[in-house]
Amino acid sequence: MTGSVGRPHELEAIELLASLVGPGPEGEVWIGDDAAVLGPASAPVLFATDLAAEGVHFDRRHGTLADLGWRVLVQNLSDIAAMGGRPRAAVVAVAGAGFDELGLIYEGLLEASRRFGCPVVGGDLSDATALNISVAILGASAGTAPVLRSGAGPGETVFVTGPLGAASAGLRELRADPGARSACTAAFLRPVPRLGEGVAAALGGARAMIDVSDGFGIDLRRLAEASGVGVVLDELPVAPGATPDEALGGGEDYELVFTAPDPGAVAARFAESGLRAPVPVGTTTADVAEFLLRGVPLASTGYEHRLG
Amino acid sequence: MTGSVGRPHELEAIELLASLVGPGPEGEVWIGDDAAVLGPASAPVLFATDLAAEGVHFDRRHGTLADLGWRVLVQNLSDIAAMGGRPRAAVVAVAGAGFDELGLIYEGLLEASRRFGCPVVGGDLSDATALNISVAILGASAGTAPVLRSGAGPGETVFVTGPLGAASAGLRELRADPGARSACTAAFLRPVPRLGEGVAAALGGARAMIDVSDGFGIDLRRLAEASGVGVVLDELPVAPGATPDEALGGGEDYELVFTAPDPGAVAARFAESGLRAPVPVGTTTADVAEFLLRGVPLASTGYEHRLG
Numbered sequence: 001m002t003g004s005v006g007r008p009h010e011l012e013a014i015e016l017l018a019s020l021v022g023p024g025p026e027g028e029v030w031i032g033d034d035a036a037v038l039g040p041a042s043a044p045v046l047f048a049t050d051l052a053a054e055g056v057h058f059d060r061r062h063g064t065l066a067d068l069g070w071r072v073l074v075q076n077l078s079d080i081a082a083m084g085g086r087p088r089a090a091v092v093a094v095a096g097a098g099f100d101e102l103g104l105i106y107e108g109l110l111e112a113s114r115r116f117g118c119p120v121v122g123g124d125l126s127d128a129t130a131l132n133i134s135v136a137i138l139g140a141s142a143g144t145a146p147v148l149r150s151g152a153g154p155g156e157t158v159f160v161t162g163p164l165g166a167a168s169a170g171l172r173e174l175r176a177d178p179g180a181r182s183a184c185t186a187a188f189l190r191p192v193p194r195l196g197e198g199v200a201a202a203l204g205g206a207r208a209m210i211d212v213s214d215g216f217g218i219d220l221r222r223l224a225e226a227s228g229v230g231v232v233l234d235e236l237p238v239a240p241g242a243t244p245d246e247a248l249g250g251g252e253d254y255e256l257v258f259t260a261p262d263p264g265a266v267a268a269r270f271a272e273s274g275l276r277a278p279v280p281v282g283t284t285t286a287d288v289a290e291f292l293l294r295g296v297p298l299a300s301t302g303y304e305h306r307l308g
Numbered sequence: 309m310t311g312s313v314g315r316p317h318e319l320e321a322i323e324l325l326a327s328l329v330g331p332g333p334e335g336e337v338w339i340g341d342d343a344a345v346l347g348p349a350s351a352p353v354l355f356a357t358d359l360a361a362e363g364v365h366f367d368r369r370h371g372t373l374a375d376l377g378w379r380v381l382v383q384n385l386s387d388i389a390a391m392g393g394r395p396r397a398a399v400v401a402v403a404g405a406g407f408d409e410l411g412l413i414y415e416g417l418l419e420a421s422r423r424f425g426c427p428v429v430g431g432d433l434s435d436a437t438a439l440n441i442s443v444a445i446l447g448a449s450a451g452t453a454p455v456l457r458s459g460a461g462p463g464e465t466v467f468v469t470g471p472l473g474a475a476s477a478g479l480r481e482l483r484a485d486p487g488a489r490s491a492c493t494a495a496f497l498r499p500v501p502r503l504g505e506g507v508a509a510a511l512g513g514a515r516a517m518i519d520v521s522d523g524f525g526i527d528l529r530r531l532a533e534a535s536g537v538g539v540v541l542d543e544l545p546v547a548p549g550a551t552p553d554e555a556l557g558g559g560e561d562y563e564l565v566f567t568a569p570d571p572g573a574v575a576a577r578f579a580e581s582g583l584r585a586p587v588p589v590g591t592t593t594a595d596v597a598e599f600l601l602r603g604v605p606l607a608s609t610g611y612e613h614r615l616g
Contacts, residue, residue, distance in 0.1 A: 013407055013433055020414050021428055028429075036429035038397055038446075047429060049399040049444055053436040056403075089346055091357040093401075093442040095364075102321055106328050120329055121336075121344035121355060125321055128361040129438045134401040136357055136444030138346075 029148060032226070034082035034211060035139060037146045044146055046139035048079040054096075054131040062174040065101055067189040069108030071252075072133045075213065077116050077193035078254040080139035082211035083146040084202025086195065087118035088138045096128030105133065116193060144202040147258065152208035152227035154286040156259040159266060159278040161197040164216050165242030168250020173241075184241040191254045196275055201258045204269035209258035215249045217298055220257050221291060227259075230290030233282035233298065248299070259284055337456060340534070342390035342519060343447060345454045352454055354447035356387040362404075362439040370482040373409055375497040377416030379560075380441045383521065385424050385501035386562040388447035390519035391454040392510025394503065395426035396446045404436030413441065424501060452510040455566065460516035460535035462594040464567040467574060467586040469505040472524050473550030476558020481549075492549040499562045504583055509566045512577035517566035523557045525606055528565050529599060535567075538598030541590035541606065556607070567592050 017031055024030035029037040035048035052058055052072045063071075073090060080087045090113070097105060102125070113120050118137065170188030173180040194211070201209060210223045216236075224231050238247040256278075260266045263280060270277050282293075291298050325339055332338035337345040343356035360366055360380040371379075381398060388395045398421070405413060410433070421428050426445065478496030481488040502519070509517060518531045524544075532539050546555040564586075568574045571588060578585050590601075599606050 013410055016407075016411060017414060017431065020411075020418055024427065024429065030427065030429040031431065036397065036399065038429065045446070047397060047399055047446060049401045049430060049442070050432050051401040051403055051434055051442065053403045053434045053440075055437060056435045089344065089355060091344065091355055091444050093357045093359040093444075095359055095361045095440050095442075099321055099324075103324060103328075106325060110328055119332065119338065121332065121338040121346065122357060123325065123339065124358050124442075126359055126361045127364045128440060129363060130436060132361075132403050132436060132440045132442075134357070134359065134403075134432075134440075134442030134444075136355075136399050136401075136442075138353070138355060138446065 033148050034079040035085070037083070044141045046080055046083050046085045046146060047136070048076060049134060049136040050075045050079065051132060051134040061178050062171060063189045065104035066108030068133070069105040070112045070190055072135050073109050073112040073118070074191050074193050074254060076135045076137040077118060077195065078211040078213060080137055081193045081195045081198035082209050082256055083139065084142060084144055084198045084206065084209065085139040085146060086142045086199065087116065088140050089119050089121045090135050090137045092120055092123040093134040094123065095126040096131040116195060142199040142202065147202050147206050147209040149208055149210050149223045149226035152223065152229050152259040152284050154229055154284050156207060156261050156284045157263045157280050158231060158233065158257065158259050158282045158284060159201070160237060160281050161194045161256045161278045162276065163237040163239035163247070164212060164253050164255060165247030165250045166239035167191060167252040168246040169239065169242035182241060184239070187239070188252065191252060193254055194256045196273055197256055197270070197278065200269045200273045200275055201256060201260070201266065201278070204260060204266035205262050206258040206260045209256055212253040212255045212257060214251045216253070216257065217248045223257060224288070224291065228288055230285035230287040231282055232285055232290060233293040235279065235281040236293060237279045237281065341456050342387040343393070345391070352449045354388055354391050354393045354454060355444070356384060357442060357444040358383045358387065359440060359442040369486050370479060371497045373412035374416035376441070377413040378420045378498055380443050381417050381420040381426070382499050382501050382562060384443045384445040385426060385503065386519040386521060388445055389501045389503045389506035390517050390564055391447065392450060392452055392506045392514065392517065393447040393454060394450045394507065395424065396448050397427050397429045398443050398445045400428055400431040401442040402431065403434040404439040424503060450507040450510065455510050455514050455517040457516055457518050457531045457534040460531065460537050460567040460592050462537055462592050464515060464569050464592045465571045465588050466539060466541065466565065466567050466590045466592060467509070468524070468545060468589050469502045469564045469586045470584065471545040471547040471555070472520060472561050472563060473555030473558045474547035475499060475560040476554040477547065477550035490549060492547070495547070496560065499560060501562055502564045504581055505564055505578070505586065508577045508581045508583055509564060509568070509574065509586070512568060512574035513570050514566040514568045517564055520561040520563045520565060522559045524561070524565065525556045531565060532596070532599065536596055538593035538595040539590055539600070540593055540598060541601040543587065543589040544601060545587045545589065
């Protein structure tokens with residue numbers, strides 16, 4: 001292999017693919033959101049894929065292969081959560097795992113599968129020179145239209161489902177000491193997809209939603225750009241043990257960010273569902289150029305390696 | 309990476325995964341067929357994944373990246389064809405492709421996507437040290453129950469949708485001369501999924517079906533073992549340019565093999581659909597130990613690298 005999609009080219013690559021594929025028919029969403037939305041509108045189907053490649057998404061010194069199996073399924077579950085949907089089933093393609101390694105990867109995959117109610121129903125196996133795990137996930141609507149990235153209008157409240165930066169802090173701790181164990185290392189090794197929160201947000205009137213997979217700054221900016229709104233943030237909820245930079249730029253938190261016009265309806269839905277209240281962090285504005293945290297322009301830092 | 313799933317361990321690995329995952333609820337099929345079948349029974353959903361890894365499934369000297377993109381989508385379409393279903397949509401995860409390479413891969417992918425009516429609706433991109441393309445595909449029933457590998461009974465006619473070995477012969481020609489162009493090289497580089505044939509077989513009463521992805525001998529044996537029947541073959545239709553060994557053991561033909569109790573109904577359905585008649589090659593028997601071609605025990609040669 002020569003060459004690879006480096007970060008500076010990633011958005012270009014996604015634009016290339018989106019232009020090649022085209023937008024899809026009325027009522028469907030193809031490339032460009034957390035998951036594709038397929039018709040019929042009365043019972044939309046959600047469909048997404050996310051891969052983990054050794055040396056890019058994971059390093060065996062920082063977690064077990066069971067942790068890796070868990071993480072790659074959760075990364076896909078989070079794409080369904082970010083649409084306000086429920087997972088239905090997943091398929092898993094593993095290249096480059098030995099027999100024992102495969103057993104370990106599936107141990108974590110199936111723990112997450114049972115915990116979050118998403119059976120692994122098929123897969124493919126192959127030799128390869130490097131370990132690569134690709135998961136595809138199928139989801140269904142939980143009773144509302146799927147919540148896209150593009151639906152926000154000005155004057156809505158911006159919420160996040162929990163404090164940020166724990167996964168990134170956990171990775172920092174593991175890099176310093178592979179034996180470290182803390183709430184932050186758990187957030188990195190065994191993240192939790194916010195499935196109940198995604199449904200509650202949708203039922204509470206969320207107009208736009210995205211998961212924090214690449215970093216809060218960059219993911220929120222994606223939502224704002226897709227919606228054509230600005231964002232003024234008053235708060236940045238930082239997880240205990242994390243730095244503000246990690247909260248802003250660290251990826252893999254898998255919290256959800258969403259906007260909604262009626263904060264009271266959101267609070268009521270989360271309370272009814274017995275979920276921790278989401279944190280209001282700011283407001284959307286009509287000025288698409290505006291992207292501020294406490295009056296200071298916000299860097300859209302984070303990793304750019306996802307297609308949708 | 310140390311270790312990988314070698315061929316001797318592949319069936320063991322699939323058994324391990326099937327035992328870990330479990331059989332799924334009544335009416336659903338999880339690991340072990342060409343595609344998983346998800347409920348409801350009134351409108352079953354088909355879901356499958358197949359990957360292509362550089363150095364294992366393809367070699368850049370024998371075809372372009374556009375050919376590769378075409379082949380990996382067709383390999384997935386063939387899984388849907390083998391259930392008697394119709395494709396609905398695919399997602400594609402590409403690891404280790406540079407920007408220009410990605411454009412070439414998508415050129416072939418999208419040609420096949422348009423040709424066979426299966427939009428690519430989402431994906432993921434990543435850096436990686438080797439090129440790996442994983443496709444997942446979603447399909448729907450074409451008006452019959454999905455045709456499994458396990459439904460054959462004794463005394464049924466065994467059909468194949470076309471002569472075999474062309475893809476394998478084409479690869480042999482390309483290895484000898486990368487510039488070779490023939491019907492066989494076309495069969496290898498731009499295979500055609502037998503979607504219409506799969507639906508016609510299902511409507512014509514097929515009881516069991518599988519696609520020839522790893523080799524006729526091994527794929528037919530999988531069908532026989534899943535169904536608990538023996539097979540006595542009178543014919544081996546060999547593609548022009550291919551050897552009998554290539555017809556028996558060569559993979560990637562993507563013809564369908566199926567059994568049906570009423571050859572007349574099968575012939576009528578194929579004729580109504582304007583399709584070339586499938587070739588009757590033999591009969592299923594009650595003796596599961598019987599696996600004969602013109603009275604001689606048949607080697608189940610071919611590649612074992614698929615999970616289902």
